[in-house]
Amino acid sequence: MLIDVYAYVHQNFFLMYKYSLGKFNFDYFPRERNGRILVPSLGSSFFDLSNVKSYPLDKVVFAEWMGIKIPLLFPDQNYVEVVTISESNAVIHFDIIASIFYFLSGWDELSGSIDSLGRQVYAKSVVKELGIAKLPIVNYYFDILNYTIENVYGIKRLQHYGNHSFTTHITHDIDKCESGWLEGCVSYIKRMQLWNCIVLSIKRLYGLDPWFNMDEVIDFDLKYQAKATFFFLAKKGRYRSLRNADYNVSSAKYQNSIKQLVEAGHDVGIHGSFGSHMSARQLMLEVDKLNALVYGNRFHFLMFDLFQSPSVMETSRILYDSSLGFPDFIGFRRGTCYPFYLFDFLNNKVSKVVEFPLIVMDSTLISPKYMGLELSRVGQELQPVILEIQKFNGFFTILWHNTMFSEVKYGGMRNVLEEILDYCLLNNSRFTSLKDSWSEIMGK
Numbered sequence: 001m002l003i004d005v006y007a008y009v010h011q012n013f014f015l016m017y018k019y020s021l022g023k024f025n026f027d028y029f030p031r032e033r034n035g036r037i038l039v040p041s042l043g044s045s046f047f048d049l050s051n052v053k054s055y056p057l058d059k060v061v062f063a064e065w066m067g068i069k070i071p072l073l074f075p076d077q078n079y080v081e082v083v084t085i086s087e088s089n090a091v092i093h094f095d096i097i098a099s100i101f102y103f104l105s106g107w108d109e110l111s112g113s114i115d116s117l118g119r120q121v122y123a124k125s126v127v128k129e130l131g132i133a134k135l136p137i138v139n140y141y142f143d144i145l146n147y148t149i150e151n152v153y154g155i156k157r158l159q160h161y162g163n164h165s166f167t168t169h170i171t172h173d174i175d176k177c178e179s180g181w182l183e184g185c186v187s188y189i190k191r192m193q194l195w196n197c198i199v200l201s202i203k204r205l206y207g208l209d210p211w212f213n214m215d216e217v218i219d220f221d222l223k224y225q226a227k228a229t230f231f232f233l234a235k236k237g238r239y240r241s242l243r244n245a246d247y248n249v250s251s252a253k254y255q256n257s258i259k260q261l262v263e264a265g266h267d268v269g270i271h272g273s274f275g276s277h278m279s280a281r282q283l284m285l286e287v288d289k290l291n292a293l294v295y296g297n298r299f300h301f302l303m304f305d306l307f308q309s310p311s312v313m314e315t316s317r318i319l320y321d322s323s324l325g326f327p328d329f330i331g332f333r334r335g336t337c338y339p340f341y342l343f344d345f346l347n348n349k350v351s352k353v354v355e356f357p358l359i360v361m362d363s364t365l366i367s368p369k370y371m372g373l374e375l376s377r378v379g380q381e382l383q384p385v386i387l388e389i390q391k392f393n394g395f396f397t398i399l400w401h402n403t404m405f406s407e408v409k410y411g412g413m414r415n416v417l418e419e420i421l422d423y424c425l426l427n428n429s430r431f432t433s434l435k436d437s438w439s440e441i442m443g444k
Helices: 005-016 096-104 126-130 137-153 180-190 194-205 214-222 252-263 280-290 309-315 362-366 375-391 413-426 434-442
Strands: 027-029 037-040 061-065 068-072 083-085 090-092 166-174 229-232 267-270 340-344 349-355 395-399 429-431
Touching (some): 005 096, 005 137, 005 349, 061 137, 083 137, 096 340, 166 214, 166 434, 180 194, 214 252, 229 252, 252 267, 267 434, 309 349, 349 434, 362 375, 375 395, 375 413, 413 429
Parallel strands (some): 037 090, 166 395, 166 429, 229 267
């Protein structure tokens, strides 16, 4: 079953690129060859759901664009340059439509390796093999299309988001709120700091836990005048051997927290629990438990199934998602710093769900299983990524769990986030919630 890759790419390109003359068609020959922008359809028949395969990396051509060497898939047989512009038209000398689809839809992950949880990881990805984790390759492809349009039609892309260089989304997954005292005690005992453990235990007797810290998180976000996005787990306990929430979101304590967040203008989303990425029924039940107007989702542990999850979210009336980041590395899993429509492989169609790609997660940076960075090195690892986002006036979505604001077990992580966001502020970022960005992009 072949996929209409052109329709998917066309819709996503014009989601973020606006022109005074409206939308344009690219002549994706040999289907058409009478327009002003010609793209060879060298890869359109590659995307066959009955015969899923990876693009052979020895066929990739590297070319310079915007001063950077980028990989081009499906090049012309006699490839010489990226694009040739004449007086009346232009020819792009590789199948840029198929190249965009390959990364943006997640096709490169269909035949990839997964970890023990069933997740696509950086360590076994095409993105790693090509060395483009910190390079938003789809944004470079979009820039080639934009350059061609501007030169052929003599118009400029309409500017967006005022005078800001890029957009930062501060997001918080609320996984644990009741077990800080216990995990803190274990940590303190290992370091022979018994008095700190006693203090935590006494506070616990009074119903206090260092990880029930929503007020502290809100105050931190306010420093950047930021409306943040909070994803709450609605399922407590374990799923097989995996942990969901340690709190009951239906209790008055957490319902009051959600109400306060909404009243303060923050965005509250569902943090789909284990298994919900495969079950619309489960996800809908969890959304209902929040008793709030829910726009968005992020699956717990960044779980995501290429065939099931887009359909699950659309059925559950989820409008945006932000699950797609590598758990084990920072950067651009789908090759972009722009929001985009997911592709629904199960139903072979463009999904209505808009994905805000996750660029960095706190545990990715410090976990010995993943990058295992010293706190002092985080800034230098992230700066080139942020500069790429700034180059394209893109979106920097960052996940910092509420637990990371506490000195219990995670001392210093609050300061790391402050360093990152100060750098964003210095580089002229604006700060919005995912819901507000979705509404702005969709014209709602």
